[in-house]
Amino acid sequence: MNQLKEALETLKDTGVRITPQRHAILEYLINSMSHPTADEIYKALEGKFPNMSVATVYNNLRVFREVGLVKELTYGDASARFDFVTTHHYHVICESCGKIVDFHYPGLDEVEHLASHVTGFKVNNHRLEIYGTCPECTSNEVH
Amino acid sequence: MNQLKEALETLKDTGVRITPQRHAILEYLINSMSHPTADEIYKALEGKFPNMSVATVYNNLRVFREVGLVKELTYGDASARFDFVTTHHYHVICESCGKIVDFHYPGLDEVEHLASHVTGFKVNNHRLEIYGTCPECTSNEVH
DNA sequence: AAACTATTTATAACAATTATAATTTAAGAA
DNA sequence: TTCTTAAATTATAATTGTTATAAATAGTTT
Numbered sequence: 177m178n179q180l181k182e183a184l185e186t187l188k189d190t191g192v193r194i195t196p197q198r199h200a201i202l203e204y205l206i207n208s209m210s211h212p213t214a215d216e217i218y219k220a221l222e223g224k225f226p227n228m229s230v231a232t233v234y235n236n237l238r239v240f241r242e243v244g245l246v247k248e249l250t251y252g253d254a255s256a257r258f259d260f261v262t263t264h265h266y267h268v269i270c271e272s273c274g275k276i277v278d279f280h281y282p283g284l285d286e287v288e289h290l291a292s293h294v295t296g297f298k299v300n301n302h303r304l305e306i307y308g309t310c311p312e313c314t315s316n317e318v319h
Numbered sequence: 320m321n322q323l324k325e326a327l328e329t330l331k332d333t334g335v336r337i338t339p340q341r342h343a344i345l346e347y348l349i350n351s352m353s354h355p356t357a358d359e360i361y362k363a364l365e366g367k368f369p370n371m372s373v374a375t376v377y378n379n380l381r382v383f384r385e386v387g388l389v390k391e392l393t394y395g396d397a398s399a400r401f402d403f404v405t406t407h408h409y410h411v412i413c414e415s416c417g418k419i420v421d422f423h424y425p426g427l428d429e430v431e432h433l434a435s436h437v438t439g440f441k442v443n444n445h446r447l448e449i450y451g452t453c454p455e456c457t458s459n460e461v462h
Numbered sequence: 463a464a465a466c467t468a469t470t471t472a473t474a475a476c477a478a479t480t481a482t483a484a485t486t487t488a489a490g491a492a
Numbered sequence: 493t494t495c496t497t498a499a500a501t502t503a504t505a506a507t508t509g510t511t512a513t514a515a516a517t518a519g520t521t522t
Binding site for chain 4: 375
């Protein structure tokens with residue numbers, strides 16, 4: 177049940193060195209219940225690592241992604257957000273304040289199969305996001 | 320059935336001026352069966368408009384998006400792609416060559432409803448993309 | 463300990479997009 | 493048609509997120 181421990185195991189198994197920076201980034205990703213940007217992580221850790229470079233954050237997030245520990249969520253102009261992979265889930269995004277809420281739903285296997293059948297693609301995965309207005313922003317609207 | 324004419328009507332109705340540049344960008348979007356980037360549009364039209372600025376392309380794509388004529392497809396680091404809105408459809412994307420193929424599927428209303436129910440969001444829309452390898456890239460793979 | 467490799471750091475580069483200010487133009491009114 | 497005015501375009505600079513580079517550092521392996 178210790179996610180951090182498991183994640184460190186994964187790194188070890190795949191031959192990725194466990195540096196203090198990597199440890200801290202992973203820890204932050206797991207504990208933060210949000211979906212931080214690279215910059216947010218960088219800022220959050222600059223107390224502990226005053227000399228850490230932004231590149232280190234980006235590099236390691238890429239490493240984590242390649243190993244399958246984190247997912248990168250990209251939204252156009254805004255900066256990418258990173259999500260520690262636990263169970264499969266989708267995201268509901270508030271178009272007003274940008275908040276991201278996790279949302280569990282059985283995978284859309286049927287859609288993948290149909291897409292594969294119609295297009296001839298070898299389908300690997302899919303991405304689904306739901307957009308709307310969160311309760312807070314809805315109640316803050318003028319009416 | 321004339322999509323360009325209809326699009327121009329939409330612009331008129333919403334009080335958006337029809338400039339030669341806007342006309343050309345719309346025409347290009349409708350005729351190109353691909354999903355061009357802003358830069359591709361810019362390059363494609365520089366013959367007809369040698370003095371057109373990139374900003375014009377971006378500005379107008381934003382206007383078209385706000386009016387609902389085009390959809391912006393964003394993928395992380397790469398540049399955004401723009402899709403003239405005709406009927407509702409999803410995209411199947413080749414992770415190897417980047418090709419985008421349209422894919423029709425009845426809207427995922429059920430998912431939207433459930434998401435709304437679980438999170439309390441007022442759901443507006445969603446985004447679904449399917450990733451895989453296109454037939455060409457699959458057959459080009461070493462085996 | 464020596465040699466080697468991975469990682470970090472600091473910095474510069476890059477690419478997509480947006481802001482700014484001056485100029486030009488579309489479209490309705492006179 | 494010409495006038496008027498707000499809107500649009502242009503050229504350019506700025507911004508922002510991300511990546512590349514090269515030197516320094518720190519783990520590993522021999």
